[in-house]
Each structure stands twice: as C-alpha cells, then as structure tokens.
Amino acid sequence: MNETSRASERLVHVPLQGRAYDILIGPGLIERAGGEITSRLKGRRAAIVTDENVAPLYLEALMDSLQTDGIEAVSLTLPTGEKTKSLEHLSTVCDMVLSARIERNDAVIALGGGVIGDLAGFAAGIVRRGVRFVQIPTSLLAQVDSSVGGKTGINTRHGKNLLGVFHQPDLVLADTAALDTLSEREFRAGYAEVAKYGLIDQPDFFEWLEKNWKAVFSGEPERIEAIARSCQSKSDVVVEDERETGRRALLNLGHTFGHALEAAVEYDGKRLVHGEGVAIGMVLAYQFSARMNLASPDDASRVEAHLKAVGLPTRISDIPGELPPTQRLLDAIAQDKKVKSGKLTFILTHGIGQSFVADDVPSSEVLSFLDEKRSR
Amino acid sequence: MNETSRASERLVHVPLQGRAYDILIGPGLIERAGGEITSRLKGRRAAIVTDENVAPLYLEALMDSLQTDGIEAVSLTLPTGEKTKSLEHLSTVCDMVLSARIERNDAVIALGGGVIGDLAGFAAGIVRRGVRFVQIPTSLLAQVDSSVGGKTGINTRHGKNLLGVFHQPDLVLADTAALDTLSEREFRAGYAEVAKYGLIDQPDFFEWLEKNWKAVFSGEPERIEAIARSCQSKSDVVVEDERETGRRALLNLGHTFGHALEAAVEYDGKRLVHGEGVAIGMVLAYQFSARMNLASPDDASRVEAHLKAVGLPTRISDIPGELPPTQRLLDAIAQDKKVKSGKLTFILTHGIGQSFVADDVPSSEVLSFLDEKRSR
Numbered sequence: 001m002n003e004t005s006r007a008s009e010r011l012v013h014v015p016l017q018g019r020a021y022d023i024l025i026g027p028g029l030i031e032r033a034g035g036e037i038t039s040r041l042k043g044r045r046a047a048i049v050t051d052e053n054v055a056p057l058y059l060e061a062l063m064d065s066l067q068t069d070g071i072e073a074v075s076l077t078l079p080t081g082e083k084t085k086s087l088e089h090l091s092t093v094c095d096m097v098l099s100a101r102i103e104r105n106d107a108v109i110a111l112g113g114g115v116i117g118d119l120a121g122f123a124a125g126i127v128r129r130g131v132r133f134v135q136i137p138t139s140l141l142a143q144v145d146s147s148v149g150g151k152t153g154i155n156t157r158h159g160k161n162l163l164g165v166f167h168q169p170d171l172v173l174a175d176t177a178a179l180d181t182l183s184e185r186e187f188r189a190g191y192a193e194v195a196k197y198g199l200i201d202q203p204d205f206f207e208w209l210e211k212n213w214k215a216v217f218s219g220e221p222e223r224i225e226a227i228a229r230s231c232q233s234k235s236d237v238v239v240e241d242e243r244e245t246g247r248r249a250l251l252n253l254g255h256t257f258g259h260a261l262e263a264a265v266e267y268d269g270k271r272l273v274h275g276e277g278v279a280i281g282m283v284l285a286y287q288f289s290a291r292m293n294l295a296s297p298d299d300a301s302r303v304e305a306h307l308k309a310v311g312l313p314t315r316i317s318d319i320p321g322e323l324p325p326t327q328r329l330l331d332a333i334a335q336d337k338k339v340k341s342g343k344l345t346f347i348l349t350h351g352i353g354q355s356f357v358a359d360d361v362p363s364s365e366v367l368s369f370l371d372e373k374r375s376r
Numbered sequence: 377m378n379e380t381s382r383a384s385e386r387l388v389h390v391p392l393q394g395r396a397y398d399i400l401i402g403p404g405l406i407e408r409a410g411g412e413i414t415s416r417l418k419g420r421r422a423a424i425v426t427d428e429n430v431a432p433l434y435l436e437a438l439m440d441s442l443q444t445d446g447i448e449a450v451s452l453t454l455p456t457g458e459k460t461k462s463l464e465h466l467s468t469v470c471d472m473v474l475s476a477r478i479e480r481n482d483a484v485i486a487l488g489g490g491v492i493g494d495l496a497g498f499a500a501g502i503v504r505r506g507v508r509f510v511q512i513p514t515s516l517l518a519q520v521d522s523s524v525g526g527k528t529g530i531n532t533r534h535g536k537n538l539l540g541v542f543h544q545p546d547l548v549l550a551d552t553a554a555l556d557t558l559s560e561r562e563f564r565a566g567y568a569e570v571a572k573y574g575l576i577d578q579p580d581f582f583e584w585l586e587k588n589w590k591a592v593f594s595g596e597p598e599r600i601e602a603i604a605r606s607c608q609s610k611s612d613v614v615v616e617d618e619r620e621t622g623r624r625a626l627l628n629l630g631h632t633f634g635h636a637l638e639a640a641v642e643y644d645g646k647r648l649v650h651g652e653g654v655a656i657g658m659v660l661a662y663q664f665s666a667r668m669n670l671a672s673p674d675d676a677s678r679v680e681a682h683l684k685a686v687g688l689p690t691r692i693s694d695i696p697g698e699l700p701p702t703q704r705l706l707d708a709i710a711q712d713k714k715v716k717s718g719k720l721t722f723i724l725t726h727g728i729g730q731s732f733v734a735d736d737v738p739s740s741e742v743l744s745f746l747d748e749k750r751s752r
C-alpha cells in the first residue's frame with residue numbers, strides 16, 4: 001500500500017489466517033479499483049454483478065478502471081431489491097460467471113448494496129468451489145456490515161439467508177463518495193447497523209454517534225471514521241469467530257426480531273428495508289431485556305431516542321400496512337437460522353454496549369411481549 | 377469406538393483439524409447406522425437423500441436403525457443417474473432439508489452412489505451455511521472415492537462439477553455388503569478408482585491388485601482391504617491439501633480425459649459411466665506420458681492390460697456410438713476446472729505409481745494425440 005498520501009483514506013486489515021484481506025475506505029475507490037485489484041489478485045478476468053440503480057451510476061467508471069489496468073471484465077445488471085436474492089438469480093449469476101470463464105484466481109466483483117454482495121458472494125463461493133471475490137459495497141449497510149465477514153446467501157420460501165456459504169472476500173473497496181447518491185432512507189437503514197456496533201460492546205462509540213451523527217450523515221470526515229470503526233468492530237468479531245459458533249452471534253443484535261418483521265412484510269422494501277427492521281429489532285431487544293429485568297428501561301429509551309432522532313422507525317406500528325398475527329411472527333423467529341435444538345436464541349443486553357447471547361428464551365414471553373408492543 | 381470385536385471391520389480416521397471424522401468400512405453398517413450416528417452427532421433429526429435404485433434395497437433398513445436410536449428422519453428419493461446432479465434437484469433437496477427443519481447439528485444423510493453423495497453434500501454445505509453430513513456410500517466408487525474428502529457438486533451446461541463447495545462429512549459408513557447388489561459394470565467402474573491409487577503413488581498396491589483383483593470382486597476379505605487402503609490413500613492426500621492447491625490434484629489422474637469423454641457422450645450412463653471414463657483416461661494419461669517420453673510404453677501397456685483383464689474399457693473406441701470431433705473434446709478439457717490461466721493442466725506420470733502434476737501441456741500435442749488414439 002502506497003496510499004499514505006491519501007489523507008482521508010482508511011485501511012482496515014482483516015487478519016484471517018491464510019485468507020487475510022484489506023478493506024479500503026475513502027472517496028474515489030471505484031475509479032481506482034483496477035489498480036487496487038491487480039496489486040493484490042493474480043487473475044486478469046472479472047465478472048461484475050450489479051443492480052439497476054447502481055449500474056447507471058458507477059458501472060462505467062469501474063469498467064474503465066479495470067480496463068486501464070488490464071482486467072478483462074463482463075457485467076450483469078440485475079433488478080434491485082431483496083427478491084433478487086433468489087435461487088433463480090443465483091443460477092443466472094453462476095451461468096454468467098462460467099460463461100466468462102472465470103477461473104480460481106479470477107474475480108467475481110459485487111458492485112452494489114448487500115443484496116448484490118450476498119448474491120454475488122454466494123456465486124463466487126460455489127463456482128469451481130470458490131473463485132476470488134471483490135466487494136465494492138455502495139450502500140452504507142454494505143460498507144459497514146454485509147461486505148465484511150464472508151457471509152453470503154439467498155432467501156428461500158422458508159426464510160431469509162437460509163442458503164449460503166462462508167466465502168471471504170479478497171478485497172473490499174468501500175467508496176464513501178458513492179454514498180452521496182444513496183437515498184436518505186437507505187443511508188438511515190445502514191446507520192442502524194453502525195449504531196449496532198456501539199450497542200453490542202462499545203458504549204463510547206454509541207455516545208460518539210449520539211454527538212456526531214449529523215456529520216456522519218452529511219458526509220464530513222466523521223462518515224469515514226464511523227465506517228472504519230464499524231468495519232474494525234466487525235472484523236474483530238469475525239476473526240475471533242469466523243463460523244459463528246459463539247461470539248459472532250452478537251452481530252445479530254436486533255436481527256431475530258428484524259428478520260421476523262421483514263418476513264412479515266414479505267420482504268417488501270417499500271414497507272420495510274433490512275436496516276429499518278434491525279432498528280426496530282434493536283429497540284425491541286432492549287425493551288425485552290428491560291422487561292426480563294436484565295437491563296434498565298432507561299437504556300431502552302436512550303436507544304429508541306437516538307434511532308428516532310436519526311429518522312429510523314423504532315416501533316412495530318411504524319411499519320405501514322397490516323401485519324400478520326403475532327404467532328406467525330414467532331413462527332418466523334423459530335424458523336430463523338439462529339435456533340438451536342428448538343430453543344429460541346436471542347441477543348439480549350445488560351445495557352448500552354453490554355449485549356450477550358441468551359440461549360434459552362421462553363417463546364411464551366416473546367409472544368406476550370410482541371403482542372403488547374404491536375398495539376403501542 | 378468399541379467395534380474391536382468386529383474383526384472384519386476397518387476404521388480410517390481422517391484427521392482434519394477441527395473437523396476430523398471416521399470412515400467405517402465393513403458389512404452391516406447400514407443396519408447399525410443409528411448407533412454410529414448418535415454416538416458422534418448431537419442433533420436428532422436427519423434428512424436422507426437417496427435414489428430409485430438404492431431406496432428399495434436399503435432405505436427401510438436405514439430408517440429402522442435411525443428410529444431405533446431416536447433419530448427423526450425423512451427421506452427423498454431421486455431419479456438415478458448423473459443428470460440428477462443438477463441445480464433443479466439441488467433446489468428440491470434444499471427445500472426438503474429446510475422443510476424437515478434440519479438445524480446446524482442435525483444431519484443430511486446421503487444413501488447412494490457418488491451422484492447422491494455429491495448432490496446431498498452440496499445441499500448440506502449450503503443449507504444454513506452448513507449442516508452436518510453423513511455419507512453412506514453404496515457404490516464402490518463412492519466408498520473409495522467420492523464419499524471421502526469433502527468435494528461436493530453439481531453439473532451445469534458448461535461442464536461437470538462446476539458448482540459446488542468443500543464440505544467435509546462428519547461420518548462415512550461404507551457398508552461393504554451393500555456392494556453385493558451393485559451391478560458388475562458399476563463395480564468395475566468403481567474399481568478404476570481403486571487402481572488409480574496404485575497408479576498415483578503406490579506401485580506395491582497396484583501390484584497387489586494385479587494379483588488379488590478377483591478376490592476384491594468376489595467379496596472376499598480382500599475387498600475390505602482394497603477399500604480401506606483406498607480410503608487411507610485419499611485421506612492422506614486430502615489432509616495434506618484439503619482445498620486442492622497442490623498435491624490433491626493427483627487424484628485427478630485419468631480425470632481430465634475422462635471428464636471430456638463423459639461430456640462427449642453427454643453424461644449418458646448407458647454409454648459411459650464415470651469410472652469407465654477414468655479407466656480410459658488413465659490409460660490415455662500413461663500413453664500420452666509415454667509419447668512425451670516421460671514414461672515407458674511398457675508401463676502404459678501394463679496399465680491397459682490390467683484394466684482390460686478386469687473388464688474395463690481402455691480405449692476411446694470402446695465407447696459405443698459416435699463421438700464429437702476431437703477439437704470439441706479438447707474444448708471440454710479447456711473448460712474443465714483444472715485449468716490455470718489458460719494453460720492445460722494434466723496429471724502425467726513417470727511410471728507405475730509415479731504420477732505428477734504437469735502444468736504446461738501444449739494443447740496441440742493433446743489434439744494430435746487424441747486424434748490418433750480415436751482411430752485405434
């Protein structure tokens with residue numbers, strides 16, 4: 001790396017044994033992607049996967065950069081939205097990658113949000129039992145969360161992310177300037193995951209966010225700081241527990257409730273996007289913890305107040321339209337993958353930055369809690 | 377393991393770090409599967425995948441044994457044949473496994489030959505990003521080769537095994553009595569892979585096979601010996617190089633040619649099954665090595681003589697029906713996954729038990745060699 005001159009750029013190194021990789025964070029990385037890739041990867045072919053919103057904004061710049069550095073690239077532009085994470089689209093992506101004769105040292109490149117990253121990463125993980133994978137996340141959520149850590153996947157009629165593989169990227173290029181075209185709503189949704197890192201185990205970071213969130217939103221240097229800190233947090237957890245046998249489960253704070261809500265609206269992004277589900281889910285996790293006398297109700301209020309100030313939904317009733325009966329929400333939770341031998345596993349908390357894995361949560365408590373919360 | 381009383385049973389331990397597993401080899405293991413599984417795995421649910429030939433023979437015995445030991449099992453019976461290794465069937469298997477609410481500690485069980493093992497193993501590798509996997513191989517090929525080592529996969533229109541994951545089994549139960557119902561032809565096909573281990577790096581084993589092959593075929597104790605020795609060979613290679621970055625490629629002896637021939641008959645098992653392709657492929661690899669002055673033509677003749685004695689095809693012209701032009705065979709080889717940056721990679725040999733990876737084989741040589749061999 002001879003990037004020290006780029007004062008505003010940050011580097012987070014993910015020291016996974018045998019598969020260590022870099023996350024670069026800063027403006028203008030898409031235009032420089034070719035050089036960053038050729039200095040790290042051997043192959044000179046690439047298959048880019050992107051979506052219909054992102055392609056008109058950044059695909060040409062990426063293709064130009066790859067071409068300049070001698071990488072032969074093809075691209076596939078898919079529809080936007082969570083429904084793109086399907087077996088049909090996975091099949092299309094794999095077919096395109098094979099047609100492009102991508103070999104083990106060549107790369108699949110995901111240019112887009114978490115949907116594209118999860119789908120393209122899954123394809124990269126199974127084509128020839130694994131080819132190189134470069135993440136160019138363009139949504140805040142993807143930059144701070146989905147592009148780091150190697151989880152890939154698609155949804156099935158049984159639920160979200162139920163098929164997938166662990167497949168680490170070889171490089172992550174988080175171009176923070178690309179976030180300028182992201183809608184306010186999607187930026188906020190990604191911000192929920194940023195706040196999550198504070199709520200898991202970094203009370204000081206949560207406090208910093210309470211003070212600096214406006215600068216993060218408006219694109220001042222605090223934005224890069226918040227993204228780098230988030231990536232570092234995620235990297236720390238992933239390196240400690242790559243396959244989620246223990247501590248990594250903490251990253252699911254807010255996600256068990258969140259996924260149930262996403263399922264309840266049938267992944268209709270008009271009603272609820274992932275990060276919004278997580279925001280409501282985190283508030284619910286804090287409130288449920290308070291109800292179980294594990295945390296103070298003040299902490300739950302503080303979490304809700306901050307997420308609300310930012311403009312995120314914090315209550316089930318913030319979701320527009322009708323929701324299915326509470327029992328069906330619970331069924332979605334039970335079918336969620338974070339279930340061990342029939343017992344409900346939740347991430348609960350003792351306070352801001354004091355989350356923990358609770359293995360043995362009685363589903364009856366969850367049912368009555370949810371019933372109550374829905375009517376607020 | 378308190379199986380020491382079972383004199384005829386063999387155990388091969390595969391000491392992969394963190395995911396070590398046992399291969400049990402002997403008669404009657406299907407009837408004892410439940411006990412062997414519960415003593416090693418935590419989950420108490422299982423989803424069995426099998427095929428239409430194997431189900432009527434062994435499914436009931438397996439289900440009974442699982443039930444006796446308290447494992448709740450469901451099963452899915454698929455059509456037989458290589459075409460079953462498709463994305464459509466993968467989707468069906470995943471759906472069935474998810475419907476059965478198989479969690480991370482529960483198992484997918486493959487009961488059948490390599491087709492079922494590869495397909496079910498792939499599903500086990502991607503459902504919830506990996507659930508437990510038990511191989512109960514019922515063909516000789518599956519017992520000595522495909523059930524060991526963790527490679528899983530399906531075919532696409534671009535070629536064989538182009539989509540898949542590495543997903544190690546947690547237990548392999550090779551019931552040698554099940555081979556009694558295997559057709560002579562399929563037994564012979566599996567035998568090609570047994571001979572392969574000798575040809576790769578164990579000249580003494582190849583010699584042993586030349587002397588003892590009839591006892592291996594007729595089911596005397598030599599059969600268990602040959603299977604155990606094969607599993608041990610494969611295990612040694614896999615432990616050294618799980619992800620096939622080096623030495624593991626030797627297991628592809630005969631396979632580059634073999635896969636091209638399988639593709640040429642469009643995976644029509646009536647014309648050519650996998651092991652037959654490998655038999656012809658190994659002879660071709662020895663002959664091509666002789667032609668390149670790497671090995672003696674006598675070794676090529678010795679290999680051909682043994683495989684022919686056993687009743688295996690050894691020449692391209694042994695394949696019934698028309699074959700496509702030689703150039704198309706070569707294209708299939710180039711698209712085969714064992715290709716690095718455009719150069720042809722082959723396993724060649726300096727003699728019996730002296731195989732090596734050749735990275736830089738000129739395709740023009742292969743073309744003229746194949747052209748000549750076809751007309752024999």
Ligand SMILES: NC(=O)c1ccc[n+]([C@@H]2O[C@H](COP(=O)([O-])OP(=O)(O)OC[C@H]3O[C@@H](n4cnc5c(N)ncnc54)[C@H](O)[C@@H]3O)[C@@H](O)[C@H]2O)c1
Nearest residue numbers: 053080113114115116138139141142146151178181182274
């Ligand atoms: N793999 C993981 O570890 C992990 C972690 C968290 C979330 N996820 C997954 O990520 C997905 C959500 O990710 P997401 O929120 O990025 O969704 P997304 O990919 O759907 O992106 C959100 C929207 O923003 C658009 N967009 C993206 N970048 C843009 C840009 N720079 N300018 C304009 N528009 C842009 C997209 O086209 C889309 O419409 C979910 O499927 C979730 O399951 C995965």
Ligand SMILES: NC(=O)c1ccc[n+]([C@@H]2O[C@H](COP(=O)([O-])OP(=O)(O)OC[C@H]3O[C@@H](n4cnc5c(N)ncnc54)[C@H](O)[C@@H]3O)[C@@H](O)[C@H]2O)c1
Nearest residue numbers: 429456489490491492514515517518522527554557558650
């Ligand atoms: N994963 C690996 O490492 C690996 C290695 C080698 C081969 N393979 C794959 O294995 C497949 C070939 O395996 P295969 O030869 O076992 O094919 P297969 O699964 O098609 O089995 C051959 C035939 O024998 C039948 N059969 C199986 N067991 C029987 C029994 N006990 N009694 C009666 N009939 C029985 C099957 O129904 C089938 O018709 C190929 O797809 C190949 O790519 C994988």
Ligand SMILES: [Zn+2]
Nearest residue numbers: 145193274278
């Ligand atoms: Zn999330």
Ligand SMILES: [Zn+2]
Nearest residue numbers: 521569650654
């Ligand atoms: Zn084989």
